[in-house]
Amino acid sequence: MIVAGVILVILVASVLFHLFTPWWMTPIAADWSTIDHTLRLTFWVTGAAFVAVIAFLGWCVYRYRHSETRRAHYEPESGKLETYLGIATTIGVVFLLAPGLVVWNSYIHPPADAAEVEIVGQQWNWFYRLPAEGGKLGRADARFVTAENPLGVNPYDPNSKGNLIVNGGDLHLRVNKPVKILLRSIDVIHNFYIPEFRAKMDMLPGSESFFWVTPTRTGTFEILCAAYCGTGHPFMRGTLVVESDADYEKWIAQQQKFTAMNEQKRGFAALPATGQEK
Amino acid sequence: MVEVRAGEEGFHPDDFEDEEVPHPRSWWTKYVFSQDAKVVALQYAGTAIFVGFIALVMSWLMRIQLAFPGALSFIDQDHYYQFITMHGMMMVVYVLTAVFLGGFGNYLIPLMIGARDMAFPFINMLSYWFYLLAVLILLSGFFLPGGPTGAGWTLYPPQALLQGTPGSQYGIVVMFASLCVFIAGFTMGGLNYVVTVLQLRAPGMTMMRLPMTIWGLFIATIMALLAFPGLFVASLMMLCDRLLGTSFFMPAIVQNGEQLAHVGGSPILYQHLFWFFGHPEVYIVAVPAFGIVADLLSTHARKNLFGYRMMVWATIAIGVLSFVVWGHHMFISGMNPLFGFFFATSTLIIAIPTAIKVYNWIFTIWRGDIHLNVPMLYSLSFIVTFVVGGLSGLFLGNVAVDVPLNSTYFVVAHFHMVMGIAPLLVIFGAIYHWFPLISGRMMNEKLALAHFWITFLGTYAMFFTMHYLGVLGVPRRYYELGQTAFIPPSVTSLNIFITVLALIVGAAQLVLVYNFIRSWRHGEVAARNPWRATTLEWQTPDMPPPHDNWGPQAPKVYRWAYDYSVPGAPRDYIPQNQPEARA
Numbered sequence: 001m002i003v004a005g006v007i008l009v010i011l012v013a014s015v016l017f018h019l020f021t022p023w024w025m026t027p028i029a030a031d032w033s034t035i036d037h038t039l040r041l042t043f044w045v046t047g048a049a050f051v052a053v054i055a056f057l058g059w060c061v062y063r064y065r066h067s068e069t070r071r072a073h074y075e076p077e078s079g080k081l082e083t084y085l086g087i088a089t090t091i092g093v094v095f096l097l098a099p100g101l102v103v104w105n106s107y108i109h110p111p112a113d114a115a116e117v118e119i120v121g122q123q124w125n126w127f128y129r130l131p132a133e134g135g136k137l138g139r140a141d142a143r144f145v146t147a148e149n150p151l152g153v154n155p156y157d158p159n160s161k162g163n164l165i166v167n168g169g170d171l172h173l174r175v176n177k178p179v180k181i182l183l184r185s186i187d188v189i190h191n192f193y194i195p196e197f198r199a200k201m202d203m204l205p206g207s208e209s210f211f212w213v214t215p216t217r218t219g220t221f222e223i224l225c226a227a228y229c230g231t232g233h234p235f236m237r238g239t240l241v242v243e244s245d246a247d248y249e250k251w252i253a254q255q256q257k258f259t260a261m262n263e264q265k266r267g268f269a270a271l272p273a274t275g276q277e278k
Numbered sequence: 279m280v281e282v283r284a285g286e287e288g289f290h291p292d293d294f295e296d297e298e299v300p301h302p303r304s305w306w307t308k309y310v311f312s313q314d315a316k317v318v319a320l321q322y323a324g325t326a327i328f329v330g331f332i333a334l335v336m337s338w339l340m341r342i343q344l345a346f347p348g349a350l351s352f353i354d355q356d357h358y359y360q361f362i363t364m365h366g367m368m369m370v371v372y373v374l375t376a377v378f379l380g381g382f383g384n385y386l387i388p389l390m391i392g393a394r395d396m397a398f399p400f401i402n403m404l405s406y407w408f409y410l411l412a413v414l415i416l417l418s419g420f421f422l423p424g425g426p427t428g429a430g431w432t433l434y435p436p437q438a439l440l441q442g443t444p445g446s447q448y449g450i451v452v453m454f455a456s457l458c459v460f461i462a463g464f465t466m467g468g469l470n471y472v473v474t475v476l477q478l479r480a481p482g483m484t485m486m487r488l489p490m491t492i493w494g495l496f497i498a499t500i501m502a503l504l505a506f507p508g509l510f511v512a513s514l515m516m517l518c519d520r521l522l523g524t525s526f527f528m529p530a531i532v533q534n535g536e537q538l539a540h541v542g543g544s545p546i547l548y549q550h551l552f553w554f555f556g557h558p559e560v561y562i563v564a565v566p567a568f569g570i571v572a573d574l575l576s577t578h579a580r581k582n583l584f585g586y587r588m589m590v591w592a593t594i595a596i597g598v599l600s601f602v603v604w605g606h607h608m609f610i611s612g613m614n615p616l617f618g619f620f621f622a623t624s625t626l627i628i629a630i631p632t633a634i635k636v637y638n639w640i641f642t643i644w645r646g647d648i649h650l651n652v653p654m655l656y657s658l659s660f661i662v663t664f665v666v667g668g669l670s671g672l673f674l675g676n677v678a679v680d681v682p683l684n685s686t687y688f689v690v691a692h693f694h695m696v697m698g699i700a701p702l703l704v705i706f707g708a709i710y711h712w713f714p715l716i717s718g719r720m721m722n723e724k725l726a727l728a729h730f731w732i733t734f735l736g737t738y739a740m741f742f743t744m745h746y747l748g749v750l751g752v753p754r755r756y757y758e759l760g761q762t763a764f765i766p767p768s769v770t771s772l773n774i775f776i777t778v779l780a781l782i783v784g785a786a787q788l789v790l791v792y793n794f795i796r797s798w799r800h801g802e803v804a805a806r807n808p809w810r811a812t813t814l815e816w817q818t819p820d821m822p823p824p825h826d827n828w829g830p831q832a833p834k835v836y837r838w839a840y841d842y843s844v845p846g847a848p849r850d851y852i853p854q855n856q857p858e859a860r861a
Contacts, residue, residue: 003650003655003658006735007658007662010662010738014666014742017742017743017746021746022766022768023746023747023749023750023768023769023772024746024749024750025682025749025750025751026750026751026764034678035678035679035681035682036682038676038678038679039673039679039682039683039749042672042673042676042679045672046669046670046672046673049665049669050665050666050669053636053640053665054662054665056640056644057640057658057661057662060640060643060644060646060648061643061648061650061658064579064643064644064645064646064647064648065648065650066647066648066649066650070647071580071647071843071850072579072580072581072582072645072646072647072842072843072850073581073645073646073843074581074582074842074843074844074845075582075584075645076582076583076584076585076586076840077584077585077586077587077588078584078585078641081641082585082588082634082637082638085633085634085637086630086634089629089630089633089634090630093626093627093629093630093672096626096672096676097622097623097626097676099678100622100676100677100678100679101619101622101623101677101678103678104615104618104619104622104677104678105619107615107678107681108615108616108618122532123442123533141530142529142530142531142532142537143530143537143541145532145537147535152532183612186531186532187436187440187531187532187533188436188437188440188531189434189436189437189545191610191685193685193753195682195750195751195764196764198681198682199681199682200610200681200682200684200685201610201612202610202611202612203612204529204545204546204611204612205436205529205530205531205545206529206530206542206543206544206545207529207544207546207612209612221763222762222763222764224753224762225753226684226685226686226753227685228359228430228434228437228755229437230437230440230442230443231355231356231359231428231442231443231444231757232355233755233756233757234756234757234758234759234760235760
């Protein structure tokens with residue numbers, strides 16, 4: 001009796017907690033509402049399964065609790081029941097998986113017109129690199145890193161010329177413009193995480209990863225690291241500003257060019273002799 | 279040694295000869311260097327529980343830091359990350375794996391299949407001493423300069439090997455060395471369990487008459503034998519990178535403005551190796567729990583296990599599938615994103631046999647005669663927590679839904695619920711269930727009930743609510759959240775709530791220890807077969823069972839393990855070794 005009652009209380013309390021929780025998704029700031037929809041759908045499907053299974057469990061405990069006169073039913077198998085439940089579960093799984101795969105397919109295919117920005121992590125700072133207007137990002141490798149070239153941009157790649165390097169400043173993005181975010185690290189694994197974007201991806205030393213996103217509202221967002229990267233991990237923060245085209249143009253005009261940076265400090269001479277690409 | 283050709287046509291249990299076991303000659307060989315699987319089991323379980331309490335204290339310290347940042351001044355960042363690393367690795371490998379396979383496996387496999395001991399008793403004893411050595415090497419990290427490693431329990435490179443990570447000098451070396459010794463020791467025990475189940479079953483004990491406990495332990499051991507080598511080679515390669523200057527996992531890295539002497543290695547390769555072990559490991563812990571809980575439910579509901587054959591095949595399916603789902607730990611690791619499709623699909627497929635198991639547990643008590651004693655309560659609480667943890671796994675396994683939740687407290691809540699709390703509740707239920715067999719006495723029921731309600735309700739409230747921190751996006755592995763724009767102050771309130779519960783639930787485990795020790799000496803003397811169970815371990819000539827388990831006559835098996843409430847039978851159970859009622 002008491003046990004069945006407690007199971008019922010757990011069921012009701014869990015559902016009420018879910019309905020009235022103050023801890024829920026942050027207001028979204030990117031067009032990944034498809035991710036949120038899939039998440040909500042998963043809550044509905046799993047919530048229904050949770051209620052059905054726990055309610056049936058509680059009912060069984062109430063209905064078939066021991067008494068002196070009770071004797072259990074003897075029925076080793078019921079093929080029919082097992083088949084029906086197996087089919088129902090399979091349908092539920094397909095119902096969850098199909099939209100998940102569709103969303104993933106769009107997650108890994110950035111639109112062709114997406115702008116590019118590179119994010120580089122280093123314990124425990126964020127660096128950004130943008131191509132010059134109409135240009136491309138030059139190649140990069142940790143072996144090119146020097147004091148003057150903190151991102152390891154390949155100085156022999158013609159595309160590197162004119163790349164804009166943001167060292168220590170905020171990152172700015174245009175609102176409503178898709179952007180492919182290229183990710184790299186020069187020491188340990190980091191993860192570029194803006195909760196309001198929903199999207200994230202690890203940043204690896206030695207290889208490049210990416211995701212893409214279209215910011216949908218202007219404002220200032222906090223960048224966090226979501227992969228444990230050493231004792232400074234909680235303090236690896238950055239700031240993202242999503243703004244209109246006009247404000248963005250103003251910001252980008254102030255950014256420093258890779259060649260300008262290096263000429264000022266005559267950095268080419270300091271390049272390491274190994275690992276150069278001609 | 280007996281050769282069992284179980285299942286062949288025309289055999290009769292009386293055709294088989296008995297086996298002999300080596301008898302101990304001194305106190306040392308009886309209680310310390312014992313080759314008796316029952317003693318080895320208690321050694322394994324005792325050591326694992328000791329390690330478990332160390333890991334529990336570390337979880338307290340972490341929780342105190344999360345709820346009251348800076349309250350304990352000695353918990354600095356280095357210590358915090360050392361605590362999470364050691365808590366995780368200890369609980370997963372040195373506690374849960376060791377308790378289920380080393381503890382319950384050793385105690386129950388020979389008894390429940392009707393054998394006198396393991397197939398290779400000496401190797402079995404050695405397995406425990408390797409395990410103890412692994413534990414000592416692991417704990418030595420606490421006393422070395424720099425302390426144990428603080429690389430996170432997954433020990434990802436390059437982080438784990440780089441200066442600045444706590445314990446990168448010695449801690450990381452003893453961590454991997456300890457894992458290698460553990461795996462060597464486990465392999466000795468594991469081969470034993472498999473061979474014993476295959477070769478030493480009592481006459482008449484066909485595979486399809488094995489209790490689910492044995493199926494769970496058997497499948498989990500096979501999985502462990504196939505999965506642990508992945509961790510073993512990863513550990514050796516990490517040791518080479520750390521000590522010999524190789525670059526298996528280390529690409530070109532710049533640290534503190536200096537180029538390190540590594541180039542070309544792949545950090546992702548380590549993650550593949552680690553999770554090739556790591557995901558089956560989840561089921562290595564869960565599958566024995568599945569088996570044990572099936573037997574507890576059946577025994578205490580006086581009803582046959584529902585869908586035995588389906589349960590066996592679902593367990594085998596889970597075992598096989600668990601080897602092709604590891605990539606769901608790496609959806610946002612930067613591996614080729616096309617893998618996401620495959621691993622999401624395989625992961626959600628594994629939900630189907632798992633769900634079937636849940637249905638069959640509940641259908642086992644449906645139309646039963648449910649005795650709400652302590653083992654049954656623990657079994658019910660296992661179903662509740664496993665359902666929550668299993669369902670939250672459907673979020674993380676479905677690749678697109680994983681993206682926002684990955685690396686948040688949703689993950690922490692999920693895996694604690696599904697592979698921490700749920701299997702632990704089974705361990706507790708199993709302790710109360712088999713304590714009379716091991717000690718010959720009953721445990722105190724009032725203390726057991728207090729322990730049960732605090733543990734179940736406390737852990738449920740902790741980890742159910744914690745999921746929602748992850749939905750909000752609160753990242754895990756943060757020493758302190760500090761000022762973060764999107765995190766409201768109410769998160770601190772929830773963190774305090776969880777921490778207070780963790781302190782209470784942790785302290786309540788002392789009730790179990792007290793009950794265990796007190797009942798061992800002063801408990802009420804147990805009746806023979808106090809739960810009126812069908813399985814062989816309760817049919818021994820003495821309780822606790824003698825050294826060779828069966829005395830003069832080893833058992834012969836005539837029926838499956840679930841003849842409860844058989845229509846027409848005088849009692850509501852028929853032991854497996856009771857011959858067919860012939861006229």
